[in-house]
Amino acid sequence: MEHPEASLCSAEGVNKFKETALFQDYHGMPEFREAVAKFMGKVRGGRVKFDPDRIVMSGGATGAHEMVAFCLADPGEAFLVPTPYYPGFDRDLRWRTGVELVPVVCESSNNFKITRAALEAAYEKAKEANLRVKGLLITNPSNPLGTILDRDTLKGIVKFINEKNIHLIGDEIYAATVFMEPEFVSISEIIEEVECNRDLIHIVYSLSKDMGFPGFRVGIVYSYNDAVVSCARKMSSFGLVSSQTQHLIATMLSDDDFVDSFIVESKEQLFKRHEYFTLSLSEVGIGSLKSNAGLFIWMDLRKLLKEKTLDAEMDLWRVIINEVKLNVSPGSSFHCDEPGWFRVCFANMDDNTMEVALLRITTFMHKHNEAMVPRKLCRRASLKLSLSRRRDDFMSQNMMSPHSPIPQSPLVRART
Amino acid sequence: MEHPEASLCSAEGVNKFKETALFQDYHGMPEFREAVAKFMGKVRGGRVKFDPDRIVMSGGATGAHEMVAFCLADPGEAFLVPTPYYPGFDRDLRWRTGVELVPVVCESSNNFKITRAALEAAYEKAKEANLRVKGLLITNPSNPLGTILDRDTLKGIVKFINEKNIHLIGDEIYAATVFMEPEFVSISEIIEEVECNRDLIHIVYSLSKDMGFPGFRVGIVYSYNDAVVSCARKMSSFGLVSSQTQHLIATMLSDDDFVDSFIVESKEQLFKRHEYFTLSLSEVGIGSLKSNAGLFIWMDLRKLLKEKTLDAEMDLWRVIINEVKLNVSPGSSFHCDEPGWFRVCFANMDDNTMEVALLRITTFMHKHNEAMVPRKLCRRASLKLSLSRRRDDFMSQNMMSPHSPIPQSPLVRART
Numbered sequence: 001m002e003h004p005e006a007s008l009c010s011a012e013g014v015n016k017f018k019e020t021a022l023f024q025d026y027h028g029m030p031e032f033r034e035a036v037a038k039f040m041g042k043v044r045g046g047r048v049k050f051d052p053d054r055i056v057m058s059g060g061a062t063g064a065h066e067m068v069a070f071c072l073a074d075p076g077e078a079f080l081v082p083t084p085y086y087p088g089f090d091r092d093l094r095w096r097t098g099v100e101l102v103p104v105v106c107e108s109s110n111n112f113k114i115t116r117a118a119l120e121a122a123y124e125k126a127k128e129a130n131l132r133v134k135g136l137l138i139t140n141p142s143n144p145l146g147t148i149l150d151r152d153t154l155k156g157i158v159k160f161i162n163e164k165n166i167h168l169i170g171d172e173i174y175a176a177t178v179f180m181e182p183e184f185v186s187i188s189e190i191i192e193e194v195e196c197n198r199d200l201i202h203i204v205y206s207l208s209k210d211m212g213f214p215g216f217r218v219g220i221v222y223s224y225n226d227a228v229v230s231c232a233r234k235m236s237s238f239g240l241v242s243s244q245t246q247h248l249i250a251t252m253l254s255d256d257d258f259v260d261s262f263i264v265e266s267k268e269q270l271f272k273r274h275e276y277f278t279l280s281l282s283e284v285g286i287g288s289l290k291s292n293a294g295l296f297i298w299m300d301l302r303k304l305l306k307e308k309t310l311d312a313e314m315d316l317w318r319v320i321i322n323e324v325k326l327n328v329s330p331g332s333s334f335h336c337d338e339p340g341w342f343r344v345c346f347a348n349m350d351d352n353t354m355e356v357a358l359l360r361i362t363t364f365m366h367k368h369n370e371a372m373v374p375r376k377l378c379r380r381a382s383l384k385l386s387l388s389r390r391r392d393d394f395m396s397q398n399m400m401s402p403h404s405p406i407p408q409s410p411l412v413r414a415r416t
Numbered sequence: 417m418e419h420p421e422a423s424l425c426s427a428e429g430v431n432k433f434k435e436t437a438l439f440q441d442y443h444g445m446p447e448f449r450e451a452v453a454k455f456m457g458k459v460r461g462g463r464v465k466f467d468p469d470r471i472v473m474s475g476g477a478t479g480a481h482e483m484v485a486f487c488l489a490d491p492g493e494a495f496l497v498p499t500p501y502y503p504g505f506d507r508d509l510r511w512r513t514g515v516e517l518v519p520v521v522c523e524s525s526n527n528f529k530i531t532r533a534a535l536e537a538a539y540e541k542a543k544e545a546n547l548r549v550k551g552l553l554i555t556n557p558s559n560p561l562g563t564i565l566d567r568d569t570l571k572g573i574v575k576f577i578n579e580k581n582i583h584l585i586g587d588e589i590y591a592a593t594v595f596m597e598p599e600f601v602s603i604s605e606i607i608e609e610v611e612c613n614r615d616l617i618h619i620v621y622s623l624s625k626d627m628g629f630p631g632f633r634v635g636i637v638y639s640y641n642d643a644v645v646s647c648a649r650k651m652s653s654f655g656l657v658s659s660q661t662q663h664l665i666a667t668m669l670s671d672d673d674f675v676d677s678f679i680v681e682s683k684e685q686l687f688k689r690h691e692y693f694t695l696s697l698s699e700v701g702i703g704s705l706k707s708n709a710g711l712f713i714w715m716d717l718r719k720l721l722k723e724k725t726l727d728a729e730m731d732l733w734r735v736i737i738n739e740v741k742l743n744v745s746p747g748s749s750f751h752c753d754e755p756g757w758f759r760v761c762f763a764n765m766d767d768n769t770m771e772v773a774l775l776r777i778t779t780f781m782h783k784h785n786e787a788m789v790p791r792k793l794c795r796r797a798s799l800k801l802s803l804s805r806r807r808d809d810f811m812s813q814n815m816m817s818p819h820s821p822i823p824q825s826p827l828v829r830a831r832t
Contacts, residue, residue, distance in 0.1 A: 001430055007423035009664070014417055023631035024624075059475055059655040066654055070512055076492075087641070096486055096512065096651070215439035215659030239475040239481055242658035243631030243726075248425070 004007050006251035009243060016247065022065065023243040026236050028057045030312075032246035035253035036207075036220060042259060043176040043210060048188040050222060056232040057246075058219035059239025061173050061206035065092035065137075066074070067221055067239075068202055071231045078131040079169070080104050080122045082114045082265045083335030084298075084341070086171075093137070102126045103335050106194045108300075111289060112145055114153055115140065119160050135167030136160070141174040141184065144334050144343035145298050146274075146291030148178060154190045162196045170203045176210035176263055179271035180292035191224070200222035209295065212261075216245045270295070270347060273354070276347040280358045284365040295347035299328070302340030304368060313339040324364045326357055422529060422667035424660060432663065439659040444473050446663035448628075451669035452636060458675060459592040459626060464604040471647040473662075474635035475655025477589050477622035478489045481508035481553075483637055483655070484618055487647045489515045490581050493549040495585070496520050496538045498530045499571070500714075500750030500757070502559045502587075509553070516543045516717055518549070519751050524716075527705060528561055530554065537578050551583030551616075556591040557600065560750050560759035561714050562690075562707030564594060570606045578612045586619045592626035592679055595687035596708035607640070614640040618651050623665065625711065627678075632661045686711070686763060689770070693762040700781040711763035715744070716757030720784060729755040740780045742773055 003151025004010040008017045023029065033052035040050045058064040065088075073079065081089060082104040091279070093099055104122040106112040119136070126133045138157060140149045151159070157202040160166040171189035178184040191201055193246040203222040208214035218241050223231045241249075254257055278288055278297060305312040310332045320342070332343035420426040424433045439445065449468035456466045474480040481504075489495065491514025496506060498520040509515055520538040522528040535552070546749045554573060556565045565573070577584040586603035594600040607617055619638040624630035634657050640718045657665075669675055694704055694713060705714040721728040726748045733746040736758070747757035765773070 001425065001427065004425060007425040007429075009417065009420060009423040011417065013423075013425075021629045021631050059479075060653075063475075063654045091650075091653070096654075213437045215437050217656050217658050221732055234507075237476075237507070238453075238479045238512075239655040240633050242633050242661040244664060245660050248660060351790040 001064075003251050003255065006248050008247065020243045020247050023246075024240075026057070026240055027245065028055065028241065029246045029250060031254070032241070032360075033037050033252040035250045036205075036218075037255045039259060040175075040205060042263065043366070044186045044188065045183065048186060048192065050188070054222050054224070054229050056221040056223070056229060057236045057239070057241045058221055058232075059241075060208060060214070060217045060219040061171065061217065062088065062092050063217075063239035064204045064206065064219040064221045065089065065171070066097060067232050067235050068096075068169055068204060068223075068228075069093040069097045069099045070235060071200075072169075073097065074133040076131070076220060077134045078102050080119065080126070080128050080133060080136045080166075081335075082106050082112075082118070082138060084112070084144055084331055084336035085137075086139060087333050089137065099134075100131055101137075102129075102131065104136075105337055108289075108338055108341070110144075112147070114149065114157065116160060119157070123164065123401075133164070133166055135169055136172065138187075139171040139174075140187070141172075141293035143174065143294060144296055144329070146294035147287055147295055148184055148287065148293050150182065151185050151190070153184055154187060155194050158187070158190055158194055158196050158201075158374075159340055161200055165197075165200070167200045167202060170201070172203055173206040173209050175205070176266065176271055176292050177295060178293040179267040179274060182292070184191055184293065199227075200225070200403040202228060205278055208267075212266075213249075216249070217241060218245065218249060224315070229237070252408065273346050275360070277344075277354070281361065284362050286365065289341075294346045296343050299329075299342045299344050300340065302338075307341045308339055310339050311387070317342070320364070324360050326360055365414060419667050419671065422664050424538065424663065432458065436663050439662075440656075442473070442649060442656060444471065445658065445659065445662045447666040447670070448657070451666045452621075455669045455675060456591075456621060456636075456638070458679065460602045460604065461599065463768070464602060464608065470638050470640070470645050472637040472639070472651045473655070473657045474637055475646075475657075476624060476630070476633045477587065477620055478504065478508050478635065479633075479655035480620045480635035480637045481505065481585075481587070482511075482513060482584055483648050483651050484639075484644075485509040485513045485515045486651060487644050488585075488618075489513065489550040490810045492547070492680075493550045494518050494537065494541070494542050495547060496552045496582075498522050498528075498534070498554060498749055499832050500528070500560055500752035501553075502555060503749050503751070505553065515550075516547055517553075518545075518547065520552075521753055524692060524754055524757070528558075528563070530565065530573065532572055535573075539580065549580070549582055550831050551585055553585045553587065554603075555587040555590075556603070557588075557594060557709035559710055560710055560712055560745070560747075561705055563708035563714075564598070564600055564709050566598065567606070570601055570603060571610050574603070574606055574610055574612050574617075577616055581613075583616045583617070583618060586617070587623050588619055589622040590710050591621070592682065593668060593686055593711060594709040595683040595690060598708070600709065600750075615643075616641070616722060618644060626682075628682075629665075632665070632675060633657060634661065634665060641658065670713060682805040689762050692761075693770070693774070697777065700778050702777070702781065705757075712759050712761045714747075715758045716756065717758055718754075721756045724755055726755050732756075733758070736780070740776050742776055 004012040007013045008020055011184050033055040036055055037050040037052040041048060058067050078100040079093060081101050083106055089101060094101060102125060104114065104118050106114055106118055122385050123133055141147065157168065172186055175184055175186065187201060187203060191198055201224045205220040205222060207216065207218040223229050224233065281288060287300040291297060301316060304316055306315065311333055320326055320328055329343040420428040423429045424436055449471040452471055453468040457464060461609060461621050473481050494516040495509060499522055505517060510517060518538050518541060520530065520534050522534055523528055539549055557563065588602055591600055591602065603617060605617060607614055617640045621636040623632065623634040639645050692727065697704060703716040707713060717732060720732055722731065729746050729748055736742055736744055745759040750759065759797040
């Protein structure tokens with residue numbers, strides 16, 4: 001409302017209507033690219049600068065991932081992807097490109113860390129399958145884990161891809177969601193600290209999560225490789241950002257005060273919600289992976305499985321969807337080998353909905369674990385009472401966006 | 417300005433900001449699809465109705481064509497395309513899909529008509545090259561010809577694709593630019609008149625030309641085939657229309673008075689400009705293909721060629737770009753076999769620019785054809801004077817959009 005010039009239908013903005021509607025340079029509006037580059041720097045704590053001329057537009061991160069895959073690999077070639085990973089990758093990177101994904105198996109025993117041994121094992125497995133590995137795709141912060149990669153792990157990853165001479169795609173679409181220490185470290189910082197061939201480094205970014213604008217379809221490929229920038233730019237014709245939206249975003253992100261306070265407030269709200277949610281779960285005996293980012297938690301229901309199999313995980317998932325009436329995503333849909341993990345989005349609902357969800361979980365735990373729950377149930381009830389008094393703290397008008405409309409849940413998969 | 421609710425930054429529209437920013441159903445907003453379906457009907461004279469549930473979004477017609485190619489063909493399979501055709505097809509349909517295009521050679525001797533003989537010849541040629549033909553792509557109205565396909569030709573085309581059991585893609589992105597009799601006939605009308613397998617029929621549409629909004633990236637695939645609708649809808653994730661733009665377009669196209677008068681006024685302006693431009697050219701001895709649609713004319717400079725070769729056409733093009741200082745597109749860039757044709761956009765410039773262009777052409781013709789030009793030059797001068805008095809007639813605030821930023825011209829090709 002404070003920026004009527006951001007609109008094309010206002011007295012202040014209508015003189016830009018024609019120019020904007022006709023705009024069709026696939027490089028994007030200079031003010032849009034500059035604003036996005038600046039925002040990317042801010043989100044990374046101002047420790048790195050991004051060059052607007054390396055900003056390539058795409059139709060959301062969805063289009064960005066496909067674009068990078070088209071740029072870097074031929075059909076039948078492969079990317080390594082640490083598990084658990086966003087199931088949309090199976091569509092985005094593979095579907096139309098013919099590219100293969102080879103899982104890098106990470107395990108709960110070391111908090112799903114990406115180790116050199118796991119990377120080497122995946123690389124060898126690909127070789128045995130006669131797949132040429134063209135790159136490694138990491139998601140940092142991680143979807144579904146809600147964790148970030150530490151500096152040493154990132155350095156090890158850069159060393160690995162340099163030694164193998166393969167590309168590194170850093171999906172950093174949750175960069176601004178790191179709501180708690182330790183601080184987020186971007187791959188763009190690491191390559192300034194260690195020696196590496198920058199032609200191998202590419203970042204996928206988006207405003208869908210960090211700004212909560214999935215509807216606006218603002219995806220970005222930021223490559224340090226000139227040839228990739230040039231090729232991706234030509235491909236961007238298939239998924240350009242609407243010039244109307246470029247205009248809006250350019251205006252919005254140019255307001256430093258707004259951006260600075262938005263980033264802070266968004267993190268604060270995520271922190272509170274995350275704290276409340278994990279606390280509430282732990283009070284009914286549900287643990288989760290320690291996390292400090294993202295819009296979800298990686299819930300540990302291993303002890304509720306009838307047996308340690310993915311079939312048992314699906315059985316439990318069916319109970320949760322049909323009886324508990326909650327749509328959480330089973331770990332298997334993220335290619336997690338170890339049964340019993342579930343991703344829960346905690347950000348994309350209002351406080352009332354969250355309360356309902358938590359009460360359903362409590363009731364569920366009560367039913368399944370009668371021996372330990374009665375005491376907890378009382379505590380939940382009192383929590384609910386205390387929440388209604390603390391409504392202002394938790395109530396948010398700026399709820400983060402949900403994940404993309406992707407078949408993460410087997411329920412959705414069955415429908416599409 | 418009369419619809420502040422179309423904006424998300426106005427007092428009237430800001431309450432829709434959150435909902436719109438978060439919107440991510442790849443079916444598209446119901447009001448958007450309804451408005452587009454209604455507009456498509458209006459543009460076709462209200463003679464056919466379009467089902468909003470068959471409207472699939474894509475990133476402009478560029479993304480729509482790629483999407484259709486991905487849906488209908490595997491790598492190495494082919495589409496027939498009558499020449500001359502929009503050179504962007506070589507990118508959109510082929511680049512990432514691996515699909516081949518086989519030209520259906522049309523000739524000036526019968527005004528570039530698409531004949532059964534030409535279709536059969538192309539089909540046979542593909543077969544000889546061991547290419548499996550999956551469909552025929554027609555552009556109606558034609559870019560670059562500015563002509564429309566008559567009812568009998570369209571019926572013949574539908575008969576042909578039915579007999580061969582191949583798909584028909586009707587690119588109708590210039591449907592609203594038919595500014596003169598005969599009336600536009602859409603493939604959607606033909607399939608109601610003749611028997612055909614509707615599963616083979618698909619329409620590509622866009623608001624880039626008919627509304628002059630290339631920057632907004634509104635592309636549409638409208639298929640009569642349920643499987644294609646379903647598959648394309650999933651692919652649309654790679655190039656969805658920004659929800660902000662869906663909201664604007666839905667509001668805009670719901671205003672019947674505006675739409676009705678826009679369609680009429682746009683045609684009127686195109687008609688005047690086309691008439692003035694072709695008349696001015698003919699006065700200096702330049703003919704063009706008789707046309708009644710589109711934003712361009714197909715200029716006949718065959719007699720200016722030093723010899724009847726495509727090399728000579730390129731020589732002439734270099735003279736036009738370097739000496740005459742006009743950027744027109746040689747026929748060879750549209751896969752036209754016959755040298756000497758050039759596409760001239762007449763719509764995307766203001767009246768002053770048009771005057772400069774016409775004067776340059778006049779001077780050029782004078783220089784190249786001294787024997788016949790002096791008389792014409794005088795006439796041009798008087799035309800210019802009369803124009804300045806008729807400025808209001810030709811001056812337009814609603815100039816149509818230019819073509820996409822595609823390497824139609826060898827100059828642009830060399831740079832990208």
